[in-house]
Amino acid sequence: MNDALDVAVRLLVVFAVFLTFPLIIGQAEHKVMAHMQGRLGPMYAGGFHGWAQLVADGVKFAQKEDVVPAGADRRVFQLAPAVALLPYLLVLVVIPIGPGEGAVGQVVDAGIFFVLAIMGVSVLGSLMAGWASANKFSLLGGLRTAAQLLAYELPMLLAAASVAMAAGTVSLPGILNAFEWWWLPWQIMGAIVFFVAGLAELQRPPFDMPVADSEIIFGAYTEYTGLRFALFLLAEYAGIVVLCGLTTVLFLGGWHGPMGADGLGWVWTLLKAAVLAFIVIWLRVSYPRMREDQLQRLAWTVLVPLALAQIALTGIVKVVI
Amino acid sequence: MPPIPGSGLAKGLAVTLRTMTRKSVTAQYPDVQPDLPPRTRGVIGLFEENCTVCMLCARECPDWCIYIDSHKETIPAAAPGGRERSRNVLDRFAIDFSLCMYCGICIEVCPFDALFWSPEFEYAETDIRELTHERDKLREWMWTVPAPPALDPAAEEPKEIAAARKTVEKQAAARAQESTPPGPAGPGTPRSAGPTPAPGAAPAPEARPRPDRDESGPERPTGPGPDRGPGPDRPTGSGSAGPAGPPPGEGDPA
Ligand code: SF4
Ligand code: SF4
Numbered sequence: 145m146n147d148a149l150d151v152a153v154r155l156l157v158v159f160a161v162f163l164t165f166p167l168i169i170g171q172a173e174h175k176v177m178a179h180m181q182g183r184l185g186p187m188y189a190g191g192f193h194g195w196a197q198l199v200a201d202g203v204k205f206a207q208k209e210d211v212v213p214a215g216a217d218r219r220v221f222q223l224a225p226a227v228a229l230l231p232y233l234l235v236l237v238v239i240p241i242g243p244g245e246g247a248v249g250q251v252v253d254a255g256i257f258f259v260l261a262i263m264g265v266s267v268l269g270s271l272m273a274g275w276a277s278a279n280k281f282s283l284l285g286g287l288r289t290a291a292q293l294l295a296y297e298l299p300m301l302l303a304a305a306s307v308a309m310a311a312g313t314v315s316l317p318g319i320l321n322a323f324e325w326w327w328l329p330w331q332i333m334g335a336i337v338f339f340v341a342g343l344a345e346l347q348r349p350p351f352d353m354p355v356a357d358s359e360i361i362f363g364a365y366t367e368y369t370g371l372r373f374a375l376f377l378l379a380e381y382a383g384i385v386v387l388c389g390l391t392t393v394l395f396l397g398g399w400h401g402p403m404g405a406d407g408l409g410w411v412w413t414l415l416k417a418a419v420l421a422f423i424v425i426w427l428r429v430s431y432p433r434m435r436e437d438q439l440q441r442l443a444w445t446v447l448v449p450l451a452l453a454q455i456a457l458t459g460i461v462k463v464v465i
Numbered sequence: 466m467p468p469i470p471g472s473g474l475a476k477g478l479a480v481t482l483r484t485m486t487r488k489s490v491t492a493q494y495p496d497v498q499p500d501l502p503p504r505t506r507g508v509i510g511l512f513e514e515n516c517t518v519c520m521l522c523a524r525e526c527p528d529w530c531i532y533i534d535s536h537k538e539t540i541p542a543a544a545p546g547g548r549e550r551s552r553n554v555l556d557r558f559a560i561d562f563s564l565c566m567y568c569g570i571c572i573e574v575c576p577f578d579a580l581f582w583s584p585e586f587e588y589a590e591t592d593i594r595e596l597t598h599e600r601d602k603l604r605e606w607m608w609t610v611p612a613p614p615a616l617d618p619a620a621e622e623p624k625e626i627a628a629a630r631k632t633v634e635k636q637a638a639a640r641a642q643e644s645t646p647p648g649p650a651g652p653g654t655p656r657s658a659g660p661t662p663a664p665g666a667a668p669a670p671e672a673r674p675r676p677d678r679d680e681s682g683p684e685r686p687t688g689p690g691p692d693r694g695p696g697p698d699r700p701t702g703s704g705s706a707g708p709a710g711p712p713p714g715e716g717d718p719a
Contacts, residue, residue: 180481184491430477 166381228269285363
């Protein structure tokens, strides 16, 4: 009985986080982006500085007609948003936000593998959408997504592998238990590679080639309307939550903070993740979209070699110690 | 020295971050009224008491969106044995703001200072025909015309003020000579609201942004210094100082 209750509470909390954090990031993006461009952003919805803008957007999306194109592959088309969104929910379950058993949805021994594998599934949603829409823009977007997935999955994996080597474990809480402050400069290269590759996998600007709305409408999401489109958008923001959480856990020491970890550990995790989320938004505002070939070149000529160098460095330090 | 690789990227981030810390430029218009400069071209006000129906504005308007109707009236001779005079009476004056392109030519061209810019701009309508503002509405806009910007501190005295002052001084001089009775057409005699009333008889002085024209030609009344310099010590910019405003004793030509 107690076990069942425990599991239920944990899942409920994770679900609540899954529903609210993407919205918070979305709202923060509205506001941060606006102020970085000298604007105010939403000001009306909800009264105070437009805090309810995304709720209003949700209501709007829910009211819209759900259209499935005549030539589309119905089943796959309708399933795609769920495939894009749900993996992030699963990833959230295993991200530890504080020390001890209580601060993680479920401890998975092979945490890193689980997380990276599941995040790859999410990209599958875009591929399904692109193929099933029977639209040339969707198809182009889908193909670009596929190319991006291939290019950026590798450096991401290599960077994560470097941390796993350093900690000698692939379990996320295990990595955090082994964390020392000097890992920060030691793994900084891997951290950057991981973060950039993660951004590319989320198709966030400046890596939003697959959804480039000014060239191929909205890529794989061109034919989507209403709630299904909203789910894709939500998947993007849930992806930001997951990416920032993972980077925090793997490279920034998660709950470790300068002033003792006990009790306040989760604050450190959230704080670090929030700063990373801010950087995600900041990058979007500052940089123009990269061209498809630039994107590939960055992955293969910069990120992969950097990740390999990081692994070599990790190995050398590990042997020396 | 070649730039450090990546410095451009860092600069880009710095720019957006700096912008975020500054005040945003968004004007929250319906909640906060815009702070419009004094010469804003919002709507055109008609000071119909000044209009002589000369039709210049209607003729010069590039869009032909000013509609004027009038008829002639004869005024009986002022003095026995004098000649009857005819006078134009305005029947309709309308500006179609759906055609107007706010060029301001009508205002520039009016020789009698009957048209003015007002900064009011909130007169959108759901029916395009409502945008033709008739005489009454145009007259109403006059109340929103701001006072002209003050002159520069060292500017020349405006012609109208000088003329008004001279007239007042002359009147004073005439009154001083008590012995001789005033002539029939003396400056103090009340006249009907003709096209060019004497400065002392101008109607509605509180709404008058500019002093009355006094047959002095088409120069702008603000004189050579039309910039909106502060000039707080000038009496001309105070809005309520109409043509009858300068007190008789005002002997400060600077
Ligand atoms: S502003 Fe120009 S277009 Fe408008 S009524 Fe005057 S002359 Fe015509
Ligand atoms: S130019 Fe001036 S005086 Fe002549 S009709 Fe037009 S508004 Fe009246």
